[in-house]
Amino acid sequence: MAARAFSRSKAPIFTSILLQNLTKKLTTETPFRPKPKTLLLDLTFCKPISGFRQYHDGRPRGPLWRGKKLIGKEALFVILALKRFKDDEEKLQKIIKSHVLRLLKMDMIAVLSELERQEETFLAVKVFEVIQKQDWYKPDVYLYKDLILALAKSRKMDEAMKLWESMKKENLFPDSQTYTEVIRGFLRDGSPADAMNIYEDMIKSPDPPEELPFRILLKGLLPHPLLRNKVKKDFEQIFPEKHAYDPPEEIFGRF
Template structure:
């Protein structure tokens, strides 16, 4: 009698993509959310006793989970706690995540506060992709002054704009009728690239190129 062996690989569950929250991080998120409904003193205690004891990776994951849940009130406090840690180093991409979520929830005063934090960070890395993401959020929510200031700030720290930077700003400003500001950026873009045909490119065209 011939015995056939089953292919066990067909029964294996697919590998999980990305990293899930640790038990400690989940408990911290739950504790912060419970404490937030009991008043400032309870929240302060939870921040110290639960969140403050987490490892670096877990602290950042708690912040991202709170952002995912649009708990901006808690995310801001958690971020301020993270800034006090000895290992903290500013990341433009993390700021970009916060700007997007906070602006999406209409918390524009908090967006301005976070931008002030970004402006006063020490030794921030000139991360072009991160800054372009920030510019995109500011333009999407018609935060013209912040977008313009961010453009000059990134240049101050040695992060030179690329075609995407100019495309986001110029096309966005012109769509809002900000012709004067757009004209100045067109002049600067011409100094960098000469031809401005790239302004007509769409995101899909860029991905396909």
């Protein structure tokens, strides 16, 4: 029994010695030793096929809304909860107090941006009002701009003008894109007088006006020749090298 146990214990030692001797003979007998480069080339079959991953890198699969991967889980939950209870004012206020107020600054802004993108303007205004009450809030023209553009796109011009006035109280000035979209919104709603009020505000703005809002006004004011002539005259003075197109008289009559 002792001999058997000894032979079993010695077997691994003898096999390892045998393998070492064999490898030594092979290396000494072969005149050309394999270079490391050839070994690396032999292992190329282990590389994954291009376009396919052999592991899950944590990124979500399937169609996603834009920027979803930049939004945290808590912010996503808040968006879903707000959309679920948007028709119930009492429950909506509970969600705002219990969840929206707990969000960090970047998550709160991400929720606002996503609601604007989904055209949930009612909820976006609610979240913006919460943001304005935070200690870290500073007047930001881009926060106003994105929300005003979303409201104008949704044809909610009354709410857009409330934000417009609030922006002015914070000594912020709209840019050319904001002027353009608000003017377009009023013309779309058949309110040329309101569009002209925004136009007068644009002319008085410290930033020089751009060409696009003039073009939109000149097109939208075709049924109102007196207003159009005023805009055309200003356009020719500010942009003397540009040409204001007049439609044929037989279609729109004489201006």
